[in-house]
Amino acid sequence: MSKSIDQVFVNAKQWLLSWLAGSPGWVIQVVSILTNIFALLAVFLTLFALISVLERKILARIQNRYGPNRVGPFGLFQPIADGIKMLIKEDIVPARADKIVHFLAPVLIAATAILTLGVIPYGRNMTPFTIDGGILFFFAVGSTTELAVFMAGWGSNNKFSMLGAMRAIAQMFSYELPLIITVLPVVMVVGSLTPERIVAAQAEYTFGLVPRWFVFTPWGAAAFILFFVSGLVESNRTPFDVPEGESEIVAGHMTEYSGFKYATFFMAEYIGMFAISGLGVTLFLGGWHAPVRVLEIIPSYVWFFVKLSVLLFVYIWVRGTLPRTRIDQIMNVAWKFMLPMAFTCIIAAAVWHYAGRGLRGWLWSLLVIAIVYTALSILLDTRRKFAQRVYRFAE
Amino acid sequence: MxxxxxxxxxxxxxxxxxxxxxxxxxxxxxxxxxxxxxxxxxxxxxxxxxxxxxxxxxxxxxxxxxxxxxxxxxxxxxxxxxxxxxxxxxxxxxxxxxxxxxxxxxxxxxxIVAPHIRALTVKRIGEALMTSYVWPLQCIGLLLTAALIGALVLVMEEKR
Amino acid sequence: MTPTLQIFLIVSAALFSIGLLAALSRRHAIFILIGIEMMLAAANLNFIAFWRFAPKPHQPPVGVMLALFSIAISAAEAAVGLAMIIAVYRHYRTTNVDQLDQLKG
The missing domain is CATH 1.20.120.1200 (NADH-ubiquinone/plastoquinone oxidoreductase chain 6, subunit NuoJ)
Incomplete structure (x- = not known):
């Protein structure tokens, strides 16, 4: 029973394809691909609408307000109202803009954001697009975003846009390095770039109780934190939203966009956030596996989306809590702290592997990370830089 | 194809x-x-x-x-x-x-038309890189590091 | 129609010629660099095509390895080349290669 619920979407697709039995192979292939694309778009556009209203509500609660509560029950129809508003707004293109580039930028940014969603396994046998080097595909397609952001900045022919695009590219470039290097230990330990294999490698449980997710090893925990912070920067979320800081440079590379094109940018940003959190779930949090063996009866995709929503909640929580950082601080942290720590994770993973992947390896890799962390904080003189601030008020 | x-x-x-x-x-x-x-x-x-x-x-x-x-x-x-x-x-x-x-x-x-071959998996490329191509790989690493440093030195602002 | 090795080589030759065209006839240094990158990519395409169409597949896949190394080298070349363009621009205030005709700065 639980197995059939687990595979309900896979079976539904098989049933749909069985109608086409007898037609040539390429027809079945095309229909199969289109089904996957439609399912992916339907799920994530709904999630986007839901998250856009939930984010406003959670932020409001953090700031002691109510948030949107006028449209529909609990304000849940707010995204529909927002969508209609966005669609009927005038689409303004600046007269001196580079029209083609200005038009293509939102198209490219949304397309690449959606493409990256394709390689993530959402449940048992539920990967929309299986490819041998799935993780590499994710990053290869994701790196195209930088060019799209640049196109937006250049095409608008506006100083604010250009500045915002430069900031965005600078910070995305710097954080792509730690992001990719923190993925390497997982790839190294599993010995595969395929997301399904990585999920399968985290399937076992110690004593049937503690799952063998990579986040529960010292190198995995360190890599996950680094990955999460880099993910925050890559998706331009709040402590690192310098590229579009409203109080400084209007809206960064999106300044000259209005109406539906602006909504596309907004959507691409959220979908990029889903993709990076989904990859984090796949790599470190055991993908679609349940946290306890007994709970495996709950369908796999439910677990995936539960973990995804927890990560998304943390994203929103961080946004509601932390103020914006300065661009030079962001750069310094990337090159002086994140990158060395990311390399340390690789070494710690190797130590863990060669010490037998047991308790001994666990302690050794913890030691490696602790030593490097302490050394780095002494070298960077963090005690002085992050000392308790003394505020003097005017009297 | x-x-x-x-x-x-x-x-x-x-x-x-x-x-x-x-x-x-x-x-x-x-x-x-x-x-x-x-x-x-x-x-x-x-x-x-x-x-x-x-x-x-x-x-x-x-x-x-x-x-x-x-x-x-x-x-x-x-x-x-x-x-x-x-x-x-x-x-x-x-x-x-x-x-x-x-x-x-x-x-x-x-x-000629392409023959049927075994799929080229990432694993096979990795094995080749780590066995018969280790030295070229290390040389490439050295070259890229040198190129990175060289590019940085070239574009550094000259002190006046 | 299944493409033969010949057609791949012709496409690659066309790409190479376009790269040569950019490198020879444009006067802006960045265009010359783009042309060189395109010629290198044409060579990579040849490597991969010859690997794929080899009657007896090699182990290790030599063509793929050569293509990977040549991609890495051309990335290094692009980084250094662009840095040189910036350095030259700072010095002469131009990137037109016809105007860079004196050795004495």
Whole structure:
């Protein structure tokens, strides 16, 4: 029973394809691909609408307000109202803009954001697009975003846009390095770039109780934190939203966009956030596996989306809590702290592997990370830089 | 291997490459350069070398295209002044293309269809890189580090 | 129609010629660099095509390895080349290669 619920979407697709039995192979292939694309778009556009209203509500609660509560029950129809508003707004293109580039930028940014969603396994046998080097595909397609952001900045022919695009590219470039290097230990330990294999490698449980997710090893925990912070920067979320800081440079590379094109940018940003959190779930949090063996009866995709929503909640929580950082601080942290720590994770993973992947390896890799962390904080003189601030008020 | 896919990809690639070589505006040329490399990566996918195709997209569009675009910005004063076009280059390029095509068509041993091969997995590439190609790999690492440092030193602001 | 090795080589030759065209006839240094990159990509396409169409597949896949290394080298070349363009621009205030005709700065 639980197995059939687990595979309900896979079976539904098989049933749909069985109608086409007898037609040539390429027809079945095309229909199969289109089904996957439609399912992916339907799920994530709904999630986007839901998250856009939930984010406003959670932020409001953090700031002691109510948030949107006028449209529909609990304000849940707010995204529909927002969508209609966005669609009927005038689409303004600046007269001196580079029209083609200005038009293509939102198209490219949304397309690449959606493409990256394709390689993530959402449940048992539920990967929309299986490819041998799935993780590499994710990053290869994701790196195209930088060019799209640049196109937006250049095409608008506006100083604010250009500045915002430069900031965005600078910070995305710097954080792509730690992001990719923190993925390497997982790839190294599993010995595969395929997301399904990585999920399968985290399937076992110690004593049937503690799952063998990579986040529960010292190198995995360190890599996950680094990955999460880099993910925050890559998706331009709040402590690192310098590229579009409203109080400084209007809206960064999106300044000259209005109406539906602006909504596309907004959507691409959220979908990029889903993709990076989904990859984090796949790599470190055991993908679609349940946290306890007994709970495996709950369908796999439910677990995936539960973990995804927890990560998304943390994203929103961080946004509601932390103020914006300065661009030079962001750069310094990337090159002086994140990158060395990311390399340390690789070494710690190797130590863990060669010490037998047991308790001994666990302690050794913890030691490696602790030593490097302490050394780095002494070298960077963090005690002085992050000392308790003394505020003097005017009297 | 699919004939239709081949035709679509080759038209896209060659058109984008031609645009990159001839467009007046530098920025448009740089963006068509990126499109041309997407086309070449698609060729690699068609030929069954997915890993190389992904690496090409990653390096050329994620890094080299952005570098080119940044260079265009940093040398911006010159953008509108690029009016020189040397027509003798066109003659040489066309002559070279004709010569190459003639020699390719004249060689009968080249008109072969692709044999069936084992899929080239990332694992096989990794094994080859870590066994018979370890030394070239290390040399490439050294070269890239040297190039990185060299590029940084070149563009550093001179102290006055 | 299944593409033969010949057609791949012709496409690659066309790409190479376009790269040569950019390198020879444009006067802007960045165009010359774009042309060189395109010629290198054409060579990579040849490597992969010859690997794929080889009657007896090699182990290790030599063509793929060569293509990977040449991609890495051309990335290094692009980085250094662009840095040189910026350095030259700072010095002469131009990137037109015809105007860079004196050795004495």
């Amino acid at each position: 699919n004939g239709a896919a081949f035709i679509v990809i080759s038209i896209l690639t060659l058109a984008a490459a031609l645009a990159a070589a001839t467009l007046r505006k530098l920025m448009h040329a740089a963006l068509s350069f990126a499109v041309a490399f997407v086309g070449i990566a698609a060729f690699f996918f068609l030929l069954g070398a997915e890993f190389v195709g992904l690496a090409l997209v990653f390096i050329y569009i994620g890094a080299v295209a952005v570098l080119i675009v940044f260079t265009i910005l940093l040398t911006r004063r010159d953008i509108e002044k690029d009016r020189g076009f040397n027509w003798s280059g066109v003659i040489i390029a066309v002559a070279l293309f004709c010569g190459l095509t003639w020699s390719i068509l004249k060689t009968p041993s080249l008109s």
